[in-house]
Amino acid sequence: xxIAIDSLHFSYGSQPVLNGVSLTVEQxxxxxxxxxxxxxxxxxxxxxxxxxxxxxxxxxxxGDPLRSLSRRQVARRMAVLHQTLPPVPGLTVRQLVxxxxxAHRGPLGMLWEASTxxxxxxxxxxxVAHLADRVLDTLSGGERQRVRLALAVxxxxxxxxxxxxxxxxxxxxxxxxxxxxxxxRQARDLTVVSVLHELDHAARFAxxxxxxxxxxxxxxxxxxxxxxxxxxxxxxGVAGRVVVDELHGTPRCLPDHALSDxxxxxxxxxx
Amino acid sequence: MKATHRWGAVRGAAWIALxxxxxxxxxLAPGRPLTGALNQRILWELGVPRLLTALLAGAALGVAGxxxxxxxxxxxxxxxxxxxxPGAVLGVLAALTLGVVPADSAVGALLAAVVGGALGxxxxxxxxxxxxxxxxxLLGSALLAGFTTMLLAYQPGRFGNALRWLIGxxxxxxxxxxxVAWWWIAGWIALAWLSSAVLxxxxxxxxxxxxxxxPPVAGRAVALxxxxxxxxxxxxxxxxxxxxxxxxxxxxxxxxxxxxxxxxLGGLTLAGADALAQFAGRALAGTQRLGLPTGVxxxxxxxxxxxxxxxxxxx
Amino acid sequence: xxxxxxxVPFALVALVAAGLCLGTPLVSPLRxxxxxxxVVLWELRVPRTLVALLGGAAxxxxxxxxxxxxxxxxxxxxxxxxxxxASLAVGVCVVWALPxxxxLYPVVGLAGAALGGVVxxxxxxxxxxxxxxxxxxAAVSTAIQALLLAVMSTADxxxxxxxxRYLVGSLTGVMxxxxxxxxxxxxxxxxxxxxxxxxLGLLRLGDEAAAALGARANLARLGVLAVAxxxxxxxxxxxxPLAWVGFVAPLLARRLRPRSDARGWLLWAAALGAxxxxxxxxxxxxAFAPVETPLGAWTAVAGVLLVAWRWRA
Numbered sequence: 001x002x003i004a005i006d007s008l009h010f011s012y013g014s015q016p017v018l019n020g021v022s023l024t025v026e027q028x029x030x031x032x033x034x035x036x037x038x039x040x041x042x043x044x045x046x047x048x049x050x051x052x053x054x055x056x057x058x059x060x061x062x063g064d065p066l067r068s069l070s071r072r073q074v075a076r077r078m079a080v081l082h083q084t085l086p087p088v089p090g091l092t093v094r095q096l097v098x099x100x101x102x103a104h105r106g107p108l109g110m111l112w113e114a115s116t117x118x119x120x121x122x123x124x125x126x127x128v129a130h131l132a133d134r135v136l137d138t139l140s141g142g143e144r145q146r147v148r149l150a151l152a153v154x155x156x157x158x159x160x161x162x163x164x165x166x167x168x169x170x171x172x173x174x175x176x177x178x179x180x181x182x183x184x185r186q187a188r189d190l191t192v193v194s195v196l197h198e199l200d201h202a203a204r205f206a207x208x209x210x211x212x213x214x215x216x217x218x219x220x221x222x223x224x225x226x227x228x229x230x231x232x233x234x235x236x237g238v239a240g241r242v243v244v245d246e247l248h249g250t251p252r253c254l255p256d257h258a259l260s261d262x263x264x265x266x267x268x269x270x271x
Numbered sequence: 272m273k274a275t276h277r278w279g280a281v282r283g284a285a286w287i288a289l290x291x292x293x294x295x296x297x298x299l300a301p302g303r304p305l306t307g308a309l310n311q312r313i314l315w316e317l318g319v320p321r322l323l324t325a326l327l328a329g330a331a332l333g334v335a336g337x338x339x340x341x342x343x344x345x346x347x348x349x350x351x352x353x354x355x356x357p358g359a360v361l362g363v364l365a366a367l368t369l370g371v372v373p374a375d376s377a378v379g380a381l382l383a384a385v386v387g388g389a390l391g392x393x394x395x396x397x398x399x400x401x402x403x404x405x406x407x408x409l410l411g412s413a414l415l416a417g418f419t420t421m422l423l424a425y426q427p428g429r430f431g432n433a434l435r436w437l438i439g440x441x442x443x444x445x446x447x448x449x450x451v452a453w454w455w456i457a458g459w460i461a462l463a464w465l466s467s468a469v470l471x472x473x474x475x476x477x478x479x480x481x482x483x484x485x486p487p488v489a490g491r492a493v494a495l496x497x498x499x500x501x502x503x504x505x506x507x508x509x510x511x512x513x514x515x516x517x518x519x520x521x522x523x524x525x526x527x528x529x530x531x532x533x534x535x536l537g538g539l540t541l542a543g544a545d546a547l548a549q550f551a552g553r554a555l556a557g558t559q560r561l562g563l564p565t566g567v568x569x570x571x572x573x574x575x576x577x578x579x580x581x582x583x584x585x586x
Numbered sequence: 587x588x589x590x591x592x593x594v595p596f597a598l599v600a601l602v603a604a605g606l607c608l609g610t611p612l613v614s615p616l617r618x619x620x621x622x623x624x625v626v627l628w629e630l631r632v633p634r635t636l637v638a639l640l641g642g643a644a645x646x647x648x649x650x651x652x653x654x655x656x657x658x659x660x661x662x663x664x665x666x667x668x669x670x671x672a673s674l675a676v677g678v679c680v681v682w683a684l685p686x687x688x689x690l691y692p693v694v695g696l697a698g699a700a701l702g703g704v705v706x707x708x709x710x711x712x713x714x715x716x717x718x719x720x721x722x723x724a725a726v727s728t729a730i731q732a733l734l735l736a737v738m739s740t741a742d743x744x745x746x747x748x749x750x751r752y753l754v755g756s757l758t759g760v761m762x763x764x765x766x767x768x769x770x771x772x773x774x775x776x777x778x779x780x781x782x783x784x785x786l787g788l789l790r791l792g793d794e795a796a797a798a799l800g801a802r803a804n805l806a807r808l809g810v811l812a813v814a815x816x817x818x819x820x821x822x823x824x825x826x827p828l829a830w831v832g833f834v835a836p837l838l839a840r841r842l843r844p845r846s847d848a849r850g851w852l853l854w855a856a857a858l859g860a861x862x863x864x865x866x867x868x869x870x871x872x873a874f875a876p877v878e879t880p881l882g883a884w885t886a887v888a889g890v891l892l893v894a895w896r897w898r899a
Contacts, residue, residue, distance in 0.1 A: 051481050075484025086344065086476045090524040095471065102472050103484030110468030155483065438735040513728070564739050570732030577725035578709060581718040 001062050001077060001158040001191055002026050003048060008057035010043060017043045019215035020057070027158070030185060030192045032206035032223075034199060035235055039212045041195045042083075042163055048193065049080045049161050061159075075103035078159040079152035083167060085144075087137055093147050094132045097122055100154025122154035125187065126180060142173030149180060153188070160184070162194035166201060174198070178205050199236075203227055203250045211235045227251040233259060282526065286535050293542045297322045300549035316445065324444040324452075325545040325565070326538035328505040329515050331456045332356075333537015334463050334530055335501040336516030337523055341474040342494040346580075349517035350502040351573075352408030356516070358391020359384035359499075359506035360436055368433070377451040377507070384503035392499050436510035439566025441545055444508060456504045463497045464530040470494060512566050514573030515540050544568045591842050594857050601864035605635040609871055633765040634757050638867045639860045640772055641757075641821040642831055646859020647779060647852060648817040649832025650839065654786045654848045655810040656716045659840075662833040666723040666811060668818040669827035670730040671702015673753055677734050680748050681741040692764055692824035699819030702730055707808055707815070715793060719807060755826035755882030757867050764824045771820035778813045779852070785810055786848040828863055829882045830889025835859035837892060862888055 003025040010018040017040040025031050033041040046052045048059060050066050059066040061077055069077075079100075088096075098119045102110060123129040128146045131139065139147065145165060152160055165181060166174035182205055185192050196202045202209050203223040211219040211226065213235050219226045232240045232253060240255035298318055304310055332350060339348040339355075350356040365371070366383035391411065435442075463470075469490045473480045477487040505512065519537045526532055545565045552563035606627060607613045613623050613631075645663060652661040663669060675698020679686045686694060706726045713719040738749065785806040788796040793803040821828060839854035840846075866884035873879060 049482060051478055070484075071481060071486045072484035075482060078482075080478070080482035082478050082482070085479060088344070088475050089346065090527070091475065092527065095527075096475070099468075099472050099483055102468060105468075107466055107468040107485075110471070111465065434735065434739055438732075438739060563736060567732045567736040567739075570735075571729055574725040574729035574732070577728070578712075578722055581721035581725065582712050582714075 003159065003191070003193070004058075004060040004063075005044075005048065006058050006060075008044070008047060008059065009055045010040075010047060010052065011055055017215055018047070018054075021212070021215070021217055023210060023217060023220070025191060025193060027191055028185075028189060029208055030182070030194075030206045031208045031210055032194055032196045032202035033210050033212065034196060034202050035212035035218075036237065039235075040215050041212050044212065045080075045161055045163050045193065045195055049078060050074045051080070072103045072106070075155065075157075077157055078161060079155040079157045080161045081148055081152050081163060081165055083163045085136075085148060089137065091136045092132070093128060093134055093136060093139075093150075094119065094123070096136060096147065097132075097150045097154050100151050100156070103155060118154050118156055122150045125153055125184065126150040141169055142176060145169065145173070145177050146180065149177070149184065153184060158189070159191045159193070162192065164195050164197055167197060174201070181205070199227065199253045203252065204245075204248060224249075224251055227253065283532075286532070286539070289539055290535075293539050293546065294322060297325070297542050297546040297549075300546045300553075302553055317443075320445050320449055321441055321443075321545070322542060323449055324441040324508050325542040327449070327452060327456050328441060328509040328512060329519075329541025330460065330534040330538040331501040331505040332512060332515040333519035333523075333533040333540065334460050335498040335505070336537075337520040337530065337533040338463055338470060338494050338498040338501075339516070340520045341470045342491050342498075344474060344476070346521065347408075347517070349408075349513075349520075350498070350505075351511070351513045351516060352411075354391035354393075354408065354411045355388045355499055355502045356391075356506055356511055356513075357408075357411045359388035359503045360511040361391070362387020362503075363507055363510070364433055364436055377448050380507040381451060381455060381503065384507040385500065388499045388503040388506065392495060392502075435564065437566075438564040439510040439512035439569065440564040441509045441541070442564070448508060452504055452508050456501060459497055459500045459504065460530065460534055463501070466493055466497065467529050470530075509541075510566065512541065512569055514569040514576065515544075517573060518576050541565070541569070544572070594842070594854070594861065597861050598857055598864075601861060601868065602635055602639065604868055605638065605864055606631050608868065610875070629761060633762045634760045634867070635864070637760050637765050637768060637825065638757055638863045640768065641825055641828060642835075642860040642863025643856035644772060644775070644817040644821050644859070645828050645831040645863070646835030646839075646855040646857075648814040649834075649859070650836040650848065650851055650855040651779070651782060651786070651810050651814040651817075652832070653836050655782075655789050655807045655814075656720050657790065657792070658716065658720055659837060660833075661720055661723075662830070663814070663818045664827065664829065664832075665720065665727055666815060666818070667702035667706035667726040667730055668699045668815045669702075669822045669829075670727050670734060671705070672696070672699040672819065672822040673749075673827065674698055674730050674734045674737070675701070677737045677741075677749055680745050681737050692767060694823075695826075696767075696819055696823030699815070699822050702726070703812070703815030703819060705730075707811055710811065711804070711808065714804070716789075716807070719811075753826065753882075754880035755822075755828045755885070756870065756878070756880045757825055758878050760824065767824060768820055771816065775813065775817050775820070778816070782810045782813055783849055783852070790847065825881075827882060828866075828885055830885045831859050831862050831866075834862055834885070834889055834892050 005021055005023040008018050008021040009016070021040075021044060033044060035041045043052065047054055048066075050069070050071070053067075061069065061074075066074065098116065100122065101116055101118055120129070123132055126146045126149050128143065128150055131143060131147065136144065136147065149165075160181070162181065165177050169177060178201055181192060181194070184190060194206070196206070206223065208221065209219070209223045209226050210217055211231060218235055219231055227242050229240060229242055232238050232242070232255060236255070237259045238255040239257055239259055240253055242251050242253055244250070245252045298305075298314065301318065303313065305314065335355070336349045339350060339353055340346060343353070362383040362385070363380050365387070366379060371379070371383070469485060472483050472485045473487065473490045473494065480487045480490060502516070515537055519533055519540055522536055523529070523533045528536075545568075548563040548565045548568040551568070609631070611623055611626060613619065613627055619627065648663050652663065652666065653659050672695040675694050676691055678684065679691065679694050706723050709726055710719045710722045713722045738746070741749065785801065788801045789803060789806060789810070796803045796806070818832070835858040836851065836855045838858045839851040842854055843850050862885060863881075866881050866888065869884045870879045870881040
């Protein structure tokens with residue numbers, strides 16, 4: 001399934017966030033959205049998920065305008081993993097993951113079966129089957145993130161949108177979750193669009209990096225080509241070096257120091 | 272997983288088995304012998320409708336509280352704290368006092384309760400914060416009492432009658448009152464059950480619901496309508512009964528139950544409270560008075576639960 | 587806001603004058619007074635206006651103390667069991683026909699208020715945060731209210747009428763005797779209120795920050811609560827609960843001085859509490875004259891209007 005975004009504008013009140021983003025994501029790609037805090041990457045993700053309405057511009061899913069699709073139609077095509085899930089007292093893992101079937105079965109179809117084959121499959125695929133009857137609040141951060149991936153898997157979509165899936169996790173669980181995403185993508189032939197905070201994660205796990213600055217796409221391409229000291233300076237405001245990780249063949253960023261606001265605006269004029 | 276199901280069935284059966292126990296306690300509570308034509312007549316004309324009223328109103332409040340807590344994502348979002356119950360009671364009282372509906376018209380009371388409950392609920396629907404919800408709710412109840420006294424300034428003679436609604440009581444309800452309320456409450460509980468999946472999807476959050484394919488605004492509208500209709504049904508029968516709508520949903524969540532569990536537990540709770548009220552009233556006041564209003568028992572229990580919840584709140 | 591701030595003292599003076607002059611008989615300051623008018627003015631209107639002035643101010647200040655110490659604009663005097671305690675004590679006396687002379691009912695109310703406050707404080711000691719204390723206060727209030735309703739459900743018509751003013755609050759029939767009973771409490775409360783101010787400044791920062799600065803947050807909060815209970819109890823005993831004044835006055839005070847603290851709001855809350863109470867008492871006396879309506883009903887109207895307005899803002 002492909003996603004075509006054309007000159008998307010969005011603002012929170014009078015504060016413009018996106019100023020004409022155009023981007024096409026092909027079936028099966030793993031795209032990482034990167035940029036500074038507040039550059040609009042999470043907003044872009046929420047717009048693609050249909051959770052926000054753009055001020056202008058269009059988003060097409062496989063040629064269908066997103067706006068013409070109902071919530072359930074959208075949810076059958078795309079699953080979203082938000083940064084956090086508000087606590088629900090007493091909610092068990094199975095109860096949560098089962099809800100992935102809502103878009104396919106509807107409110108009445110959900111009445112009859114306590115647990116479905118999709119639920120079990122999703123639990124197994126994400127390695128949380130042993131936690132199925134635990135209460136969500138009692139899980140560790142890493143376990144919880146796996147469970148939320150299980151929910152997305154149970155939704156049985158072709159597209160997976162992730163908002164910082166590794167946030168608030170320690171380094172081991174960061175790797176675990178991102179590896180799991182990569183495995184899921186291969187197992188299910190998913191298109192993955194993910195906001196990633198860590199540039200090294202983006203370079204290592206994504207095939208394509210899209211960097212946002214000032215509400216537009218500043219750079220877009222294979223991490224090995226896009227990740228340069230110039231990008232570090234322009235998009236993240238740091239002076240640094242980029243080396244090649246010999247084991248994985250991917251670039252690694254070594255930021256050295258933050259650039260002053262003055263030199264940043266110079267870059268902006270030059271860019 | 273199979274084992275879980277079997278346990279659920281066993282537990283369900285255990286709860287249903289409680290029903291006749293509570294019913295028997297309720298019937299025996301007034302301390303009247305069950306033999307003799309007059310006593311049996313009293314039982315049939317007063318005792319049984321009273322028991323059914325308690326079961327029905329309790330079930331309605333239990334489900335309404337369950338629905339409200341799920342969609343407002345607030346463990347304190349009980350009907351009495353969200354303005355729905357006070358609004359409904361005020362509606363009934365206003366209609367009765369101003370003579371809009373005849374004093375004992377079941378349909379009229381129900382309609383007035385629906386209007387009042389919807390207005391009250393609309394005023395409170397935006398609340399999220401636990402402590403504030405409770406405080407606003409209590410202010411709402413204080414307001415209710417204030418307006419009631421104003422209404423009663425016109426007709427002071429009705430004060431005792433109005434008090435019955437303010438406290439909440441299932442005393443004096445007869446078959447006629449149940450005729451409409453029965454269909455109303457059963458219908459809305461059925462709808463609540465049919466929307467179980469909507470409630471489940473809605474409770475972790477708007478973004479979650481939207482990503483799974485449920486427009487949150489539409490889902491919330493359905494759920495709030497159900498909650499208001501059920502609360503109004505209960506209020507038109509029994510007035511401002513507190514506590515049932517607060518504590519039953521907590522128990523339901525502990526038991527991992529749903530709408531049906533809330534129905535059963537709600538009915539059991541209120542019928543049990545009413546049996547207790549009858550026992551206590553008999554013990555306290557002898558035979559002279561007609562017994563403690565049910566609402567007093569539930570309100571005291573509710574206060575105890577509030578203190579319990581507050582003490583568990585982290586520092 | 588400057589205009590509004592200037593308006594408050596003017597309103598206060600105008601309301602006091604109106605309270606003294608308006609009604610039957612109409613008293614004009616421009617001409618001499620008949621003997622009857624002198625009696626009405628001195629024996630009825632002066633003590634009543636004085637009690638409205640001081641009582642309103644006390645409730646306004648009490649509301650401010652509660653809201654600041656519990657860090658919640660919704661913490662109101664109705665929420666700490668004091669006013670309901672007064673109502674319950676009087677209710678028990680009336681309905682169970684206890685041998686208490688009618689003139690001593692204010693004292694009974696005072697005792698009930700104190701008891702309600704003590705119970706709330708005792709239970710509130712177990713709460714570990716401002717939110718928990720607020721919830722506990724609400725719970726105790728509800729429980730007392732339920733008991734009151736239970737007592738009242740056994741009352742007869744005549745008893746309802748006697749209880750009426752203790753349920754809604756009213757200044758009907760307040761004379762020097764009642765006023766004299768309130769005044770010493772106020773005199774005692776003023777230094778206590780001033781003692782609370784430093785604690786309020788700390789509690790406002792949150793319990794953790796207050797502790798870091800060296801205060802025992804829970805203890806300080808209980809102390810403030812006790813002073814508030816004293817203020818509320820001394821008014822509620824003779825007058826019944828002046829509903830919503832303790833909610834409205836601090837809220838308006840904050841609007842008038844948005845960037846101040848408890849120190850700056852104190853006088854404004856007192857003045858505004860007095861304004862609201864005086865205005866409500868005027869309305870209660872005059873709106874449906876010769877029938878007196880309950881003052882509490884009018885303050886409730888003011889409170890609701892304010893809540894509705896705040897919602898929009």
